[in-house]
Amino acid sequence: MSNTNLENQPHASTAEDRSDVLRVEDLTKIYPDGTLAVDSISFSIKEGDFCVVIGPSGCGKSTTLHSLVGKIKPTEGSVILDGKDITNTPTYHRDIGLVFQDFQLFPHLTVAENVVYGLKRMKLTEDVIDERLENVLEMMQLHELRDRQPRELSAGQKQRVALARSLVLEPKLLLLDEPLGDMDYKLQKKMERELLRIHRELDTTFVYVTHDQTQAMRLADQIVVMNGGKIEHSGPVDEVYNRPNTAFVAAFVGDSNLFDGELVALSDDESRATIKTKLGEFTVSTDNLESEPSSLVGKRVPFAVRPQYLSLDDTAENTIECAVKDVLYQSGSGTQMILTATTEEGETEEIQLKSEEKLTVDSDRVTVGWDAANTIILERTSVLEDIDLETDILGK
Structure with a gap:
């Protein structure tokens, strides 16, 4: 899969050429009641990256x-910004700038104020204030709204004002906490395009927190997947999607067909x-393994x-005979098939099958197949020891 962030233009320099603007090292937070949040x-x-932090509710991302x-003091660890x-x-x-889900605009002040x-x-x-104000109002397309108060604005307009209020400070890092969470789907899509446009124009580093993995795939250069206060995977979008570290990541980031069984033989x-499973034996690639393949012989592994x-x-x-449960036609000519x-x-x-073509079936049973190269062996179920596949x- 290519980077789903199609509207985002690649940086002129490679990741190796750019320095780390933010480093988080061994960050731990234990609340007074004993809760280990991170x-x-x-x-x-x-x-200049657009980093999205995702994970289920309560995973520690907020x-x-x-x-x-700086609103929460860590129990241990370090936050290093620009060295x-x-x-x-x-x-x-x-x-650091921060944009909240509820915008937190001052109701008695105008947009410009x-x-x-x-x-x-x-x-x-x-003079400096006026110059920065005019520049950010133009960039955020807010000139005509400058004298209005928040109660006179739509949700999308409030979001742009909240962004402008942070961006006008020219922060090294902009943090966005579920900023599109309360918007309907159409407005969310529009605001996603706005965020990508602003990110391209400013080349500011964004850290965006959400539970919406589909939104993350559309926006991010880099994804950090959290679970139970730990990081399951941090890396470029393509890597997280195509080479997930764990079964949890494979299931949480995009749709996956997950299998597990005993690795019984190697080429x-x-x-x-x-790998021998309840559905039969399948041939899988070992290209993504960190361990020596021979060390997994006789062990149960998911893929x-x-x-x-x-x-x-x-x-x-690899083939499986399946019953057709449902056939869903996507916008355009795409097809999603739900099979058992x-x-x-x-x-x-x-079992799920997706195709960019319009597929038709004239039977209630079909055979689906895939190549070994398109399988991902998952050495670990999760970074958490008590997670069951x-x-x-x-x-189940």
Whole structure:
């Protein structure tokens, strides 16, 4: 899969050429009641990247964000911005902007007054304040709204004012906490385009927190996947999607068909493995393994196949006979098929197939297939030791 962030233009320089604008090192937060919200996490973000932090409710992403901005004091660890340790620096001296889900605009101030509020606290000259105000109003397309008050604005307009208020300060880092969460789908899509446009124009580093993994795939250069206060995977979008570290990531980021079974054999060059599952034996690639393939022989391992890699093909390397449960036609000519396969014990497993073409079936049973190269062996179920593949991830 290519980067789904199609509207975002690539940086002129490679990631290796750009320095880390943010480093989080062994960050831990234990609340007074003993709750371990964030458990020794470390990650870094390159200058100019759009990083999205995702995970289920209660995973620690909001605690992480508020630790970055200084609203929460970490129990342990460091936050380093542009080479400077800011762990104990007051919020207003961190050079970090923050946009909340509820916007937090001052209701008694006009749009222009809201935007320049922070600038006036910095005691800049009137000329500098006026120049920055005019520039940001133009960029955010707010000139015609400058004299209105928040109660006269739509949700999308309020969002642009909240962004303008942070961006006018020219922060090294902009944090966005579920900023589109209360908007309807159409407005969300529009605001996503706005965020990408602003990001391109300013080349400011964004850290965006959400539980919406689909939105993350559309926006991000880099994704940080959190679960239970830990990081399951941090990396470029393509890597997280195509080479997830764990079964949890494969299930949470995009749709996946997840299987597991015993690795029973390897090819002579160990580039392929045979895994015996309840649905039969399948050949999988070992290219993404960190361990030596031979170390997994005889062990139970999960693996994943993305729905778009399945096809109606009974000659593929791996095949499963399935019953057709539902056929959904997407916008354009795409097709999503919901299928069920029966295990040796008589249980049913749901299988998803997605195609960019319009598929038609004239039977209630089909054979689906995929190549070994399109499988992902997942050495770990999760970074959390007490996560079970079937009950906690597959919901069985």
